Amino acid sequence: MNSDELKDTVKVVRNWLVEARDNVLRKIDSRLKVDTKSGRSDLVTNIDRANEQFFVSKIRQFDPEAKILGEEGFGDQVDNIDGRIWIVDPIDGTMNFVKQRNHFAMMISLYIDGQGVLGFIMDVINNELLYGGPEYGVYLNSTKIDEVKNTNLSDGLIGLSGPLVINDNFHMQDIAQTSLGMRIYGSAGIDMISVFKGELIGYISYLKPWDFGAGKIFAETLGLKMTTIDGQQLGVLSSKPVLLATENAHRDILTIVKK
Amino acid sequence: MNSDELKDTVKVVRNWLVEARDNVLRKIDSRLKVDTKSGRSDLVTNIDRANEQFFVSKIRQFDPEAKILGEEGFGDQVDNIDGRIWIVDPIDGTMNFVKQRNHFAMMISLYIDGQGVLGFIMDVINNELLYGGPEYGVYLNSTKIDEVKNTNLSDGLIGLSGPLVINDNFHMQDIAQTSLGMRIYGSAGIDMISVFKGELIGYISYLKPWDFGAGKIFAETLGLKMTTIDGQQLGVLSSKPVLLATENAHRDILTIVKK
Missing domain, CATH: 3.40.190.80 (D-Maltodextrin-Binding Protein; domain 2)
Structure with missing residues (x-):
């Protein structure tokens, strides 16, 4: 992707995340429909599902040729890394979401032929967004992160x-x-x-x-x-x-x- | 304490906490002087010490007859629960404070003859203050907490x-x-x-x-x-x-x- 395409993609995905965050916060005090998946601590809620459907529909419009790998299964069956792949976690930390209404994230990333292009992690309650990639750089909200101290x-x-x-x-x-x-x-x-x-x-x-x-x-x-x-x-x-x-x-x- | 005294005390201590928080945030990006106490994960910094001295001097002015029990030792030797005792933790979670500049608290409480009267816990970075007591009620910022769900x-x-x-x-x-x-x-x-x-x-x-x-x-x-x-x-x-x-x-x- 050239630099204009990267900038455009970042802008578009950030808008999805803002909209998804609003949706989640609007419903956060409602009664959740909670189901277990592989065991009693592996949960999925109606909001996880609705949020993944929201992202999948946005990605389909924006990038119709791409494959989508989503946690809750509303994307595609993805069995190889060829081409453009969007990876979506609509609510990461669903147990925290259910029991704390805090300390959960939304995550999206884009890979092309197995190479990471752009990633996004949003701490929903703290409204912190980490985003970027190798060509774009990595930002926390509007602050560029240049390095992480190499601690033992x-x-x-x-x-x-x-x-x-x-x-x-x-x-x-x-x-x-x-x-x-x-x-x-x-x-x-x-x-x-x-x-x-x-x-x-x-x-x-x-x-x-x-x-x-x-x-x-x-x-x-x-x-x-x-x-x-x-x-x-x-x-x-x-x-x-x-x-x-x-x-x-x-x-x-x-x-x-x-x- | 009567209800006016309680209200007055809450107001005064909240002001100390606001001022202490400002002091901590002003110095948070400075180089800390870190010492170990009982072992390599039991830390104290110059800011813990300065903050305790700040609280001790405020308490001495406000309540000169009371005893003070402070983590860093700037209060009194307290060996019985008689009378008014202020308990002070200037920085709780010093390891988090040193390594994360996040996830630490300031805590103050007042006991009279062993009975808890008022408590204060401030999450410094999130600016969340939990305060109150049996007569006053318990508040998170300005919202009263009436009950905590009795979960298994x-x-x-x-x-x-x-x-x-x-x-x-x-x-x-x-x-x-x-x-x-x-x-x-x-x-x-x-x-x-x-x-x-x-x-x-x-x-x-x-x-x-x-x-x-x-x-x-x-x-x-x-x-x-x-x-x-x-x-x-x-x-x-x-x-x-x-x-x-x-x-x-x-x-x-x-x-x-x-x-």
Whole structure:
């Protein structure tokens, strides 16, 4: 995409997010229809669904040839990375959304032939939007983020997923104890915003494409590393335990994972 | 205290908090002087100290006969609960303050002969203030909080301290797995605001008087339970693992603790 197309796309997607945010906030105090998916802590609500349908219809109008990969299944069956792919998470952190009406995100990303082009993560309640990509740069609201300090694991706080900690998968408890402290926020989007703001030096969780699509683009742009938990390249369509961290913390964590 | 004295005290303390918040925000981007206390994750900064000195000098002027119990030691040696005691935590969640410049709180409470009279918890960055007491009522900014829904452990999210989870003290991992998920925010003040807003059904951590002084007053006013981890009464001057929860979740958690 040339620079005008990038600017235009950013403007259009930001408008979708503003409209979607208004929609969510208007309905946030209403009684939600909540269903479970894979288990009692994997939820979907009528608002997740309506929000994904909203994004899918906007993307179809704006970019009719593209494929869409959406968490709630209103997009397409996507089985290869060829061409233009929009990845949509209408409400990330649905448990927080349901139980807290806080600490949840909306995430969108655009990949072309497997290359990340633009990502968007919006903290809905705090009205914070992280967006951009390798050609466009990365912005938090209107402030450009040029770098994230390359902190060691032992010098920072790390965001983790609760189940990985409880089960001590990949020596997660050792990783937590080597850091200055673990934080558990319950939303990949909120955790990743914290990493790119420099509040956390990394984040580890089992993630699906809609959970990491936008974050992977920011990581690549800002010199952080986002890989599988054992340091392998993270495919756009994979569902795996994912490690996002500063370069130094990534190295420190891999040493512990491979113990 | 009569109702006019309560109103006057609330007004005065709110003004201190506004002024203290301005002071902190003015210095937040400066280079901090950070010292460790009991270990590498127990920090104090020049701003913690300056902020406590600010509160202590305000309290001395306003209530010269009272005793002051402050985290950083600028108050008095307090060894009994007789008379008027002000409890001050100038920066709660100092690790978050140092590493995130976010997710930290200021907390003040007033006890008379061991009875909680007024408490104040301010989320500095979000500018949220929870305040009040049994006679005054409890307010979040200008909205009165009348009740917190009496949710079961299995129906809510719970705030925990990282070390208790890692060491699995008091069957903490079983408690986390019985809930819908654990959250770790790293500041007693921020966790307790979340409980009183209904975002978490409880919070468990090792706490000192300045960590729980204000929260204990709100809990007693709003029908939540705040006790030691084994369900005993929590003395104002004690330093113990503390369990704050809705009545139902408190019962559910004690059952697990006593297994």
